[in-house]
Amino acid sequence: MQSASDTPEVNVDQRQVSLRHWLEHTIQQPIESLNLIHCDASFRRYFRLKSEGQSYVVMDAPPEKENTELFLWVAHAFEKNKINVPAIYASDLDKGFVLLSDFGDRLLQHELTLDSVDKHYAQAINSIVQIQKCPQKAEYTFPSFNEKLYVDQFNLFRYWYLTQGLHLKLNLATNKLLEKLQNDLMRQGQSQPQCCVHQDFHSRNLLLCENGELGIIDFQDAVWGPVTYDITSLLRDCYIEWPIERVYAWLDHYQQRLLDEKMITETSKEQFQYWFDWVGLQRNLKNMGIFTRLALRDGKTQYLSNIPRVIRYAQYVCAKYPELAEFSNLFNEWTKQ
CATH class of the missing domain: 3.90.1200.10 (Aminoglycoside phosphotransferase (APH), C-terminal lobe)
Known part of the structure; x- marks a missing residue:
């Protein structure tokens, strides 16, 4: 019998687990896939969410490292002035999660x-x-x-x-x-x-x-x-x-x-x-x-x-x-x- 100490360690991405739970509660529809697509020069990460034939981008911005409120504020100001920024469908400032429209991959x-x-x-x-x-x-x-x-x-x-x-x-x-x-x-x-x-x-x-x-x-x-x-x-x-x-x-x-x-x-x-x-x-x-x-x-x-x-x-x-x-x-x- 394998003891607890002999069990291989699994590196669990707790923020991704939390993100998935937040999305399940927020969109209330099946998650087909949630894949990491980009990590930028900050501490933010971006995932692509597929659900019911639609594609979204989800931002993961650890609140102790990144100011998500500022992101939302500038996004609103830019959108109001007809600047082509992603639409914001949902956000949670405490968790640092934002659900966005998907501009695709063509940098x-x-x-x-x-x-x-x-x-x-x-x-x-x-x-x-x-x-x-x-x-x-x-x-x-x-x-x-x-x-x-x-x-x-x-x-x-x-x-x-x-x-x-x-x-x-x-x-x-x-x-x-x-x-x-x-x-x-x-x-x-x-x-x-x-x-x-x-x-x-x-x-x-x-x-x-x-x-x-x-x-x-x-x-x-x-x-x-x-x-x-x-x-x-x-x-x-x-x-x-x-x-x-x-x-x-x-x-x-x-x-x-x-x-x-x-x-x-x-x-x-x-x-x-x-x-x-x-x-x-x-x-x-x-x-x-x-x-x-x-x-x-x-x-x-x-x-x-x-x-x-x-x-x-x-x-x-x-x-x-x-x-x-x-x-x-x-x-x-x-x-x-």
Whole structure:
């Protein structure tokens, strides 16, 4: 007879068990299948639910790690402003479960080719403009991309990439240079027009739906921030790279859209590129820290393969502007392959 101590341990996913029980109670119809489809860079997981011939997506966001209320709030604000986000059928804030409509599996990242990219980026730019039309209202006021957020995001680069990833000991002079750069990046971001910003608008957060429209996900961190932030996320995507001439051509198209919509005043192309490049540098440095943290803290080492692309983006901007020369020299030394 096998004793209790001899019984093989079974790794039971208690949250998935709880999720299934919640769904059975919520939809009150047979569950044909419930399969994990995606784990993103946060602690959220997504499952595909099949029931009575219909397909749904279920979000599992542990409440001690993720703010589901914020997700629901932004989803409501975006939906009200005709932005194509998943419909919400049911939610439980205490458990961190949300039942959503299913946009399918066609990530924009995998749909982009040299022939299709112009069409899809035109769609994406339309979505960015629609997001930026979201007003600040009493019932939903987007948090400001304020000094604390700039500092916290820069410190992801300083702490996780430089000190934890590269094991650098930063001396007084280097810390002083980094503090100046942090302040310059914040000043450049805050000096341009501010609007509603998705804050992670890239090819892995856009899905090509059956009707040909783009579906937008992972929007819960939306803020009131720089007008070039989302276009930077799209055109200097951590997961796919394009020739710089095409990037600036798309940027010109985006700028003209904003002018046509009277969302910005007349601004030179050079000034708009300047805004775009500096916001891009701020985001690129942040993402270098995030990818390193995902690998070192969370064991998600697959994100490390994206860092060289992000480094190239940052190096391009640092070489372009003389005021970044001192940082550029250090950065090139730190990141030399």
